[in-house]
Amino acid sequence: MTEPKVEVEIIKQTNHDELEQIAEEIRKCNKCWLHKERTKTVSGEGPVDADIMLIGEGPGKQEDQEGRPFAGRAGELLEELFAAVGLSREEVFITSVVKCRPPNNRPPKKDEIQTCNPYLQRQIKVIQPRVIGTLGNHAAENLLGKAGIGRLHGQKYEYEGYVLIPLYHPAAGLYYPALKAEMIEDMKRLVKERKISK
Numbered sequence: 001m002t003e004p005k006v007e008v009e010i011i012k013q014t015n016h017d018e019l020e021q022i023a024e025e026i027r028k029c030n031k032c033w034l035h036k037e038r039t040k041t042v043s044g045e046g047p048v049d050a051d052i053m054l055i056g057e058g059p060g061k062q063e064d065q066e067g068r069p070f071a072g073r074a075g076e077l078l079e080e081l082f083a084a085v086g087l088s089r090e091e092v093f094i095t096s097v098v099k100c101r102p103p104n105n106r107p108p109k110k111d112e113i114q115t116c117n118p119y120l121q122r123q124i125k126v127i128q129p130r131v132i133g134t135l136g137n138h139a140a141e142n143l144l145g146k147a148g149i150g151r152l153h154g155q156k157y158e159y160e161g162y163v164l165i166p167l168y169h170p171a172a173g174l175y176y177p178a179l180k181a182e183m184i185e186d187m188k189r190l191v192k193e194r195k196i197s198k
C-alpha cells in the first residue's frame with residue numbers, strides 16, 4: 001500500500017507538471033490580440049499547493065519585461081501588505097486574468113479576458129486554493145460579475161465553491177497612501193478565511 005506522504009508528493013508533482021504545461025501553452029499563445037505587443041507572457045508564480053491565490057488584472061510594463069507578476073512598485077506594496085499580516089510572497093500563488101500586457105497599461109478588454117479565461121480556470125482547478133483574492137476592479141468584475149471595488153473590497157463572496165475576497169489593486173495604495181490601512185485590514189480578512197477553511 002502506498003504511504004499517504006508519498007501519495008501527496010505524487011499529486012504535488014503531477015499538479016506542478018500541469019501548471020508548467022499551462023505556462024508553456026501560454027508562452028506559445030496567440031489566441032487574442034495581446035500577443036502582438038507582449039515581450040514576455042506572465043502566467044503566474046507561486047507554490048502549486050498555495051492556500052491563497054491572488055488574481056490581478058494583467059501584466060504591466062515591468063512584468064512584461066521580466067515575465068513575472070507584480071514585479072514593479074505595486075509588487076513592492078503588495079509585499080508590504082503581506083508583511084503586515086505575517087504572509088510571505090513565497091506562500092501565495094499570484095496570477096492575473098490576462099497573461100499578456102495590454103498596451104499602455106489600458107484595462108484588458110472583455111473579449112481578451114474571455115479568451116484568456118480558460119488558462120485561469122485551469123490554474124484554479126490545479127491549485128484549489130482555500131481562498132481567492134482578486135486585485136482591483138477588473139479581476140473582481142471578471143470573476144464575480146460585480147463592479148465597484150470601493151464597495152466590494154474586504155467582503156466575502158462565493159465563487160465556484162471557493163471563498164473569494166475582492167481586494168484593492170496594490171497600485172491604489174501607491175496613488176492613495178491613506179488607503180493602505182484598509183488594504184491591510186482586507187489582507188487580514190484573507191488570511192483569516194484561509195485559517196477558517198482549513
Ligand code: SF4
Nearest residue numbers: 029032035099100116
Ligand atoms: S492574453 Fe491570454 S489569450 Fe491573449 S495571447 Fe496572451 S495568453 Fe493568449
